[in-house]
Amino acid sequence: MLVYQDLLTGDELLSDSFPYKEIQNGILWEVEGKFQWVVTGSVDIDIGANPSAEGAGEEEGVDDQSVKVVDIVDTFRLQEQPPFDKRQFVVFIKKYIKLLTPKLDGEKAIEFKKNIEGATKFLLSQLSDLQFFVGESMNDDSTLVFAYYKDGAINPTFLYFGHGLKEVKC
Template sequence: MLVYQDLLSGDELLSDSFPYKEIENGMLWEVEGKWVVQGAVEVNIGANPSAEGGEEDEGVDDQAVKVVDIVDTFRLQEQPPFDKKQFVAYIKKYIKNLSPKLEPEKLDAFKKNIEGATKYLLSKLSDLQFFVGESMRDEGSIVFAYYKEGATDPTFLYLAPGLKEVKC
């Protein structure tokens, strides 16, 4: 299994069990998330509640909750939304912090293509949700989520140059 860690914070943000599609010259990875129900366990003990005078919904409240698989799996923490000024400031700081950690050939591609990826994200800014890794470190990568037209499940966007592949 491959896990993708944030180069800046070390947080695990994604794995190969969630296929991604490269967009914006490979600068962004697009990953489809899914809403899933967690904790709902139905146990059939063979009793017939109506024959025993019980109600159909009698039993234990199993605290079933709906979660987004990627958010839950990687313990992503939602952050308040950014306005345009805050977002641009974040990207500038991100570029400054990430650049020294990239290999020369990756750095060239990063510098060449980050502007296009930034414009793409800015065009969706009002629709984006912002997530950080479990450690909640300010200087780490942000994972972006939004809902495509008519979609009921979120789509996640990752800044690919900030991810490091780790074999587990």
């Protein structure tokens, strides 16, 4: 199994269990998320006993709850962040480029610098529809993960900066 960690913080953000498609000249990875139901709390196991004979009433028992979550957010414990306005987003991108570029080898750094402007314009065009997430550490200098709903979609699409991820074998 391959896990993709944030190159800046080491947070796990994605795995090969979620196939991606490269867009914007490979700068962004597009991944389809899915809603799923997750049971939280304790689980009531029926062992065949008769609760009324054992003195248990209808009100007694285990209070299970199921919650609908997005698989990627739940699996990688992504933390949602407040939305950015255009100015805040541009400030973030400039800082991100400054932090990430030194961590990339020569060819990847050149490719990143060459294509980040197009990816930024794409993200800015979607800005009002984006949700923003960071990894579990919630580090201010981490890679952002973006989510939005394509036209008519019921499941979110996630966008990752491919150059900001490091592949780790587990």
